[in-house]
Amino acid sequence: MPFVLDQVMKRFIRQGALTVILPDGVERHYKGTRPGEKAAMHVRSAKALQALIVNSGLAFGEGYMNGEIEPVGCTLEQLLRVLMVNLQDTGHSFNRFEGAIRFVTRRLRQWNGARRSIRNVAHHYDLSGALYDLFLDQDRQYSCAYFTHADMTLDEAQIAKKRHIAAKLKLDRPGLEVLDIGSGWGGMALTLAKDYGARVLGITLSKEQLEVSRRRAREAGLEKQVQFELCDYRKVRSAFDRIVSVGMFEHVGVGNYDTFFRVVRDRLKPDGVALLHSIGRMDGPGSTNPWLSKYIFPGGYSPALSETLASIERSGLWLTDCEILRLHYAKTIAIWRERYAAAHDRVVAMYDERFYRMFDFYLTGAELSFRVQDHMNFQLQLTRSMTALPITRDYMFMDDMAGSGGPATVR
Structure with missing residues (x-):
């Protein structure tokens, strides 16, 4: 040997x-x-x-x-x-x-039908919420933050991420109906409702996340403005002014990309806007590391832009903007790792040493995949109509800089 x-x-x-x-x-x-x-x-x-x-x-x-x-x-x-x-x-x-x-064999391993998707989500996202509280920000944003300044805290960078996405959604009047696909612990949906006056439906396949999201909506007094449901994106039937999806597309699977973007197109109103935020890879189609697939994200895959855009083209949607975030996630995970390491004893008390080493291995490899390999994040803005948005991108920057001003940023 x-x-x-x-x-x-x-x-x-x-x-x-x-x-x-x-x-x-x-x-x-x-x-x-x-x-x-x-x-x-x-x-x-x-x-x-x-x-x-x-x-x-x-x-x-x-x-x-x-x-x-x-x-x-x-x-x-x-x-x-x-x-x-x-x-x-x-x-x-x-x-x-x-x-x-x-x-x-990647398509077979990523064939995430409705039942399999529920099992895959439960494997990772139905872990104890106390675990995620040890290393995430106060809003439990479990996705790439947005560092507009080098000295930003994690909480500041996650707020900036939500503001950046809201600017691309062009929430230019109160009462817009928004679908949040993969709503996590509810932070994005609650922000869009509270700061921008949107009416939001957040959907998730995680029972743990659903319970937390609904509790947060009650505590914020936003129950009439934000609803959370245990629902597969393929089961949604209503039409929306805006659709947002952050950190969920990595769980769709290559074989379901056409279905995903067809759902986005069908669920968008004629003048609607969608924003997709996802981990991606810059060097073309690949496959998921087998350890990551077995222990962390079963059925998961970080897509190449080429295979993502091919499905968008087949859907009939307009790609109206694309932004590549290169090192933002590396900076995010570095902070998560530092916090996780500091909580070693508490993680071992919750689970055991083997679990601690598993999650440590996951976070360390994830950070390095953005620092020394080909991973990045992309944000894709999509519409059904070429006239749904202004013909310049100025509104994004003005709304982003204005902060969470909501309807006051109407132009």
Whole structure:
């Protein structure tokens, strides 16, 4: 087995250096031809070593969770950085055959029908809300924040994100009917109602999030203005002036993109506006890491713009604006990671050490996917009519700068 590892690693490490300590204590050193960071890891069992060679994408994360793979003389972030830089360099796979199989079978693994979508959402979003309170902002915005200034706090950046999205929705009069697809814990819907006078229907598949959202609406005195329902986006039948979806499109699945945008088109009024905010990838269609798919986001996938826009074109919708957010999510997750690490003992008390290591691995890998690999966020503004919005983008910037002025920003 060490011989096979040697052959693979010699081809894999092209940048920086990696030391692998085998179960018997023997050290293997691999150095790339280009300078880069150094890291070391100890593979503590023959089982973990074999799994790494057979299915590295799954086995590395599992090995770390189980304590069978440990960083040595470095942090998890430093170790993952060396590995992920080289993954990017060699085509996103420690084993090219492994990566090819994942891509070919991705539609099957992402076939998120109504029942499967409920199970997938429950796997992650129905965890204890107390866990998310440990690292998210006060509004529980579990998506990319928007840092207009380098020294912004997380709460300030999440407020700025909601304001930025509201500006693109052009909420230029009170009483607009808004559909929030994937409404999370209700923060976006409540903000649009309170600050912009919108009437909002938020839909989610998470029972935990639904309960919290409804309680928040009651506490804010917005029950008549905001409703939350346990509902699949494919089941909505009403028409809306505005549609917003933040951080939900990653759970739709490639095979359902045409359906998703057809629903957006059919549910928009003729002069309506939609805003889609999603994680994406800049280098074309790919596949989801198998560890992430098994332990964190079953059925999840970060889409390439090319496959997203192809479905938009088939839907008949106008793409009226596209913005790429590059490092905003890296900054967001860095703060989440810091807060999560500080809450180590509380997480272990809620769950156990293995769970803590699982979520730590997820957050660390997620941040690095934006810093050293191909991930980014995109915001797509969509309409049914080419005349639904002004012919210049000035209104976005003016409304964004004006803040949550709601109807006062009408132009």
